[in-house]
Amino acid sequence: MNSRPAFTLIELTLVAVIILVLLGLSTPLFKRSFSDLAVKDAAYNISKLINYIQEKAVLETKAFKLVFDFEKGRYRVLEASPSAGQPEKKITGRFGRIFDLPQGVSFKAPKNFITFYPDGHCDEVDIDVFARAGTGYKISAKGFGSLTRIKEIKDAE
Numbered sequence: 001m002n003s004r005p006a007f008t009l010i011e012l013t014l015v016a017v018i019i020l021v022l023l024g025l026s027t028p029l030f031k032r033s034f035s036d037l038a039v040k041d042a043a044y045n046i047s048k049l050i051n052y053i054q055e056k057a058v059l060e061t062k063a064f065k066l067v068f069d070f071e072k073g074r075y076r077v078l079e080a081s082p083s084a085g086q087p088e089k090k091i092t093g094r095f096g097r098i099f100d101l102p103q104g105v106s107f108k109a110p111k112n113f114i115t116f117y118p119d120g121h122c123d124e125v126d127i128d129v130f131a132r133a134g135t136g137y138k139i140s141a142k143g144f145g146s147l148t149r150i151k152e153i154k155d156a157e
Helices: 009-060
Strands: 064-069 074-079 105-108 113-116 125-131 136-141 149-153
Touching: 009 064, 009 074, 009 105, 009 113, 009 125, 009 136, 009 149
Parallel strands: none
Antiparallel strands: 064 074, 064 113, 105 125, 125 136, 136 149
């Protein structure tokens, strides 16, 4: 008779069931954590873009606009036209592209653009960036030369 130590089929099955139960319980936590990180990253990116455009407007002595498309979850930077009748111009470089929000992330604001002026001020605005879960962040730009603030909000929808 062979007396080598080994696991029985029942023991192996029990370990497999325990592992599957732990994976089943942890998957929703990972999904929620990933969603929270995506919202936080989107809010951070918009905030930093606002700060960048403020500096760019002062350095280049030009007005710029950050334009939002709330339905498609997109935003972009345009050079504001000097006169009211002319359209905005696309800017070149990596900040001239259209930025997309991550899947499952939305945003809203009272108006669909922020204007940045050459003297260093911008329109005051609060932008809510949120996930389907309802948690999100409020980005506040308060006008003259101030950095943006990001505040976590609950039940944003």
